[in-house]
Structure formats: C-alpha cells, structure tokens
Amino acid sequence: MIDILKESVMGSFNSIYSIAKIVIPLMIILQVAKDYKLLDKISKFLEFLTKFFGMSKESTLPLLVGIIFGLSYGAGVIIQSAKDGNLSTKDTFLISVFLVTCHAIVEDTLIFVAVDANGYILLSLRVFAAVVMTFVLSKRLKISESTLKQDINQ
Template sequence: MNRVFAEVQQLCKDIVSTTLTLFKVMIPMIILVEIADKLGGVELLSELLEPLMSVLGLPSSMALVWATTMLTNLYAGMLVLVNTDVALSVAQVTVLGSLLLVCHGLPIEGMISKRAGVPMWTTLAVRIGGGLLFAWLQAIYYAHTEQSQELAQILWSNDTAGYANYYEWTLGQIENLFAIFCVISALIVMLRLLKLFRIEHLMSLLMVPFLKVLRVSREAANLAVIGITLGLSYGGGLIINESQKGRLTKHDAVITVLLLNLVHSVFEDTALIMLLGADLNMILWARIVFSIVTMTVISQVYLTVVTQKSATASQ
C-alpha cells in the first residue's frame, strides 16, 4: 500500500513539475503573441514565411505556429494554432504536424546536441532542412493522391476571434491552459502504463535492428532507442555522459544525436499531434522511416569525410 501511495505521489509531482516548466515558457509566449498580433507582427511574419507555407500547401498564418514551436515547444505552438481561425484538412494538419515534430524547441535541444558534440549550425540545418523536406514530401503525396482532404477534428478547437475584451480573452487562455494540464496528466499516466506493461521495452527490441544500418555500436543504438521513446533530453543526456566516459566514439555520438533530433519522444509528441487530427501513419511510422533513411545517408557521408581526412593526414 505504501508503495502504491509513493508511486501516485511521484506521479503527481511529475505532472505538476512538467506543467509548471511548460507554463513558464508558454504564458509569456501567449502574451507576446497577443502583443505581436495587435502590433501587426503576425501579419509581417506570415508574409516573410508565406512562400514556405504555400510550398507545403498550408495557409500563411501557419508560419507563426511554426516559428513559435521552433523557439519554444509543441505545446506553445499548438496553443497558437487553436487561437487561429483557420480550418485545416487532415492532410494539412499532418503536413504541419510533421514539420512541428521535427522543428521544435531548437534553442534548448540545440544546446543539448552541442554538448554531445554536434555544432549548433549542424543541428539547425538537419532539423529545419529535414523538417521542411519531410513535410514537403507529404504535401506532394497528398496533392498527388488527393487523400485526407476532409476537415480535421482538432480537440482543442477554440474560437478566440469572438472575444469582446481582454477579460474574456484571459478566461479563454486559462481554459486552454487547463486543457493542456489535463492532456499532460493523461500523457504522463500513459507513459507510466507503457513502462508498467513493458511496451517501451518491446519497441526497443523492434527498433535495434533498424538502427544497425546507421553503423553505430549496439550501445549507441540502445541509447538511441531511449531517446526515440522518451525524448532528446533523456537520450541526449545519456549520450553526453557515455561520451565523456569514452564509451562512445565520436561517430556514434554525432550520428545518434542527429537521429534523435529528427525523431524523439514518439509516444508523447505523436499523441499531441494526434490531438490535432493528423494521420498516425505519417507522423509516426513515416517519420521513423524518413529519419533512419536520412541518417543512413548522413552517416555514410560522415564516414567518407572522416576516412578522407584520415588518409590525407597520414600522407
């Protein structure tokens, strides 16, 4: 009985801690976005990034959603999305969601990658370039097949355009934040259940054979699985620790960290984007395949460059 109580107590602490950490970033961002909107910043940013959005088949207003997500996290970007009065199809939500899944939290996660031995510019190039490529390929697929054109059912739909004053606007934002708290609580409970029933362990066993094509050690592959399932912060932290102890080669560390930049936290992040009505096959399985194929190419190029440098140095 005491053990159950301790587990519940720890679960509550994790929920509160995670929520407070996110709200410290999100609440100032909500205010800044509102100010930017009133000053015309939203329109300006949308115009600057409109060419990229149109290439992906998305409304120009989605540029602010992407920019917010890149600088902060998925939760903040999703909050901006539900505050826009734009109807999106399943295909559009899937394309946007795929872009957000790869390109989010760049300042923080870029610093984690840097500590693991990957330069910031490399991380940004892989994530922004990879995110745009992944989303663009999906946009081409949907345009060619004309599938998933029905209206997406967004769980957090909220019409903020009807707010008459800032009192109503504030109440609306509080409702959204409470909804996020509920979602976070459900996700953390789900993660606990996945661990309890060892579903994460099963996924790890299934992923290891695919990671071997990256030509990394089994230890690096195991760390990659942790990052893929639990998040870049977990996997990246372990990679940093193992690298400092000399248990990972530079190649292992670089390739594994770059892989995690493309695909990580597949349970939580995928569940979040599913709340927007996205296609699960695209944002989960297609993302994993895309990430592994992309990193296989990068790994081969990396090995070729390193080999050439070693040959030149030995002459």
C-alpha cells in the first residue's frame, strides 16, 4: 500500500513539474509581449481571420490573446475592449464562440503533449471546429445587436 501511495505522489509531482515547465515560461513570454507591445504587432497578421468572420479589426487582439493565452486572460481583454466600446455585440459573441472551442491552443496543446497526446491531431481538430462553428454562425445566423443584447440580459 505504501508503494502505491509513493508512486501516485511521485507521479503527481512529475505531472505538475511537466505542466509548470510549460506554463511558467508562457507567462513570462506573455508579460514580455505585453511590455513591448508585441501582441499589437502580431495581431495585425491575424486581421484576415476577423475579416473572414465578418468581424471588426478591433476584435483581432482579444481573439489573439484568447487563442494563445486562454480564456481567463482572454476574457479580461475581451471585457475591457467591450467596455471601451471597441467591440460590437456581434464581435464579442463571435469571439466567444471561437474561443469556447479553441482557447489556449499553445498552452493546452503543450500540456497534452507532455502527457503523450498527439499534439497535431488535437490542435488541428480544435482549430477546424472553431473555424467551422464561428464561420457558420457569422454567415448563416442573422445576429442583430438588439437580439444579442436581449439574450444576454435574460
């Protein structure tokens, strides 16, 4: 029984160590990118994606942050952009739809690879699903500002 407990504790610490090796450097990179305004520069390369979904160019930075760093940090950027009036309700809705399926693709993929998952399959399926869902919703559904505001307030 002691051997089983010892093995599970060591396995847990090894898993935590593997995750920490990925998350801590990513958080340092995030801070450096924020300090040197690199996210703003990188977001210009993703403007084609927001145009593809019929979103405003101001939605590029919140989308980029959510894709790379996840929902917790991305949500803060999305909320701040919406409060500042930079995002329409439609943009906010479509960003949320995309990020529900495809958030933190760098961090999550690396974490799952650390526990022997196939990163290529995981990454490609998540990106594909997010693009298809967001595209269908952006083109097929007539998302009006008033409808979304009513739905959100309920």
